[in-house]
Amino acid sequence: MGFNINIIGTGGTRPLHNRYLSSVLIEYNGDNFLFDCGEGTQMSLRKQKISWQKIKMICITHLHADHITGLLGIIMLMSQSGETRKDPLIIAGPVGIKNYAKTNIDMLKIYKNYEIIYKEIIIDKTEKIIYEDKTKKIEYTRLKHSIECVGYLFIEKDKPGKFNTEKAEELNIPKGPIRKTLQDGKEILINGKIIKPSEILGKSKKGLKVAYITDTGYFKELIQQIKNFNLVIIESTFKNELKKEADKKLHLTAGGAANIVKQAKVLQTGLIHFSERYTLRKDLENLLKEAKLEYPDGEIFLTKDGMRLEASKNNFIIK
Numbered sequence: 001m002g003f004n005i006n007i008i009g010t011g012g013t014r015p016l017h018n019r020y021l022s023s024v025l026i027e028y029n030g031d032n033f034l035f036d037c038g039e040g041t042q043m044s045l046r047k048q049k050i051s052w053q054k055i056k057m058i059c060i061t062h063l064h065a066d067h068i069t070g071l072l073g074i075i076m077l078m079s080q081s082g083e084t085r086k087d088p089l090i091i092a093g094p095v096g097i098k099n100y101a102k103t104n105i106d107m108l109k110i111y112k113n114y115e116i117i118y119k120e121i122i123i124d125k126t127e128k129i130i131y132e133d134k135t136k137k138i139e140y141t142r143l144k145h146s147i148e149c150v151g152y153l154f155i156e157k158d159k160p161g162k163f164n165t166e167k168a169e170e171l172n173i174p175k176g177p178i179r180k181t182l183q184d185g186k187e188i189l190i191n192g193k194i195i196k197p198s199e200i201l202g203k204s205k206k207g208l209k210v211a212y213i214t215d216t217g218y219f220k221e222l223i224q225q226i227k228n229f230n231l232v233i234i235e236s237t238f239k240n241e242l243k244k245e246a247d248k249k250l251h252l253t254a255g256g257a258a259n260i261v262k263q264a265k266v267l268q269t270g271l272i273h274f275s276e277r278y279t280l281r282k283d284l285e286n287l288l289k290e291a292k293l294e295y296p297d298g299e300i301f302l303t304k305d306g307m308r309l310e311a312s313k314n315n316f317i318i319k
């Protein structure tokens with residue numbers, strides 16, 4: 001339970017023996033949301049003892065192989081692990097995701113004993129919010145890549161402050177639904193007197209905002225989308241010396257990624273989607289150095305397969 005982020009993989013292009021492809025799992029009070037699912041994601045989930053059966057939604061950024069080819073394995077396994085899934089699996093992604101999954105399920109005659117709900121994103125036509133419940137919502141934001149690609153914004157809703165029972169008694173507010181109305185942030189009328197929620201509730205707690213941004217080239221509009229986010233997990237595919245290649249392939253350098261989060265005043269930043277050419281820890285440390293040089297006041301770190309971040313009051317703590 002709680003609000004945790006598990007780094008499932010951190011690489012780009014192909015899985016390495018010690019680095020799976022970029023993928024992140026957000027756990028929110030028992031609801032699990034998986035972002036990207038490249039080849040080998042099921043292995044990394046298993047290593048981290050995360051049950052694919054409990055995944056509620058899979059959000060795919062784009063239809064490049066390193067972000068999607070693990071999907072079929074997970075779809076198949078969900079029918080093969082003893083207990084039957086009760087809830088449908090929601091799969092979101094840019095146009096083509098439904099055809100990709102359905103065609104493969106049909107061609108491979110995959111046995112499936114649960115329902116899949118597809119949430120295909122047509123940029124500017126699909127509602128920005130692709131998932132919402134009482135405590136959280138997920139929005140998409142368009143990125144700049146060689147094919148249609150979206151980033152995902154996981155937004156925890158503000159939590160109402162503590163209900164002051166003593167004060168409620170004092171004001172003669174009867175127990176029951178009327179108190180719930182106040183808790184929901186609405187005014188009530190008692191004996192001809194309006195009572196505002198602020199009179200009864202303590203200070204509300206601001207929800208945390210997390211973004212998953214990969215793959216993308218540098219573009220200014222992104223800054224606004226992740227303004228003041230608590231945590232942004234953003235691609236840092238290349239070192240600064242390969243800026244030309246990054247621009248051509250529509251990827252970010254460490255410095256470019258840091259520049260975006262700096263302008264957006266992001267509090268914590270995790271770098272992800274490292275080029276396969278950086279096999280040594282030292283190479284990744286250099287990426288981090290370049291990012292920190294660009295945004296010295298920001299809290300920037302390298303994500304790592306198996307890393308877990310747990311939500312605290314205003315930030316995430318790396319475990």
Ligand SMILES: [Zn+2]
Binds near residue numbers: 066
């Ligand atoms: Zn990629």
Ligand SMILES: [Zn+2]
Binds near residue numbers: 062064145215
């Ligand atoms: Zn890509």
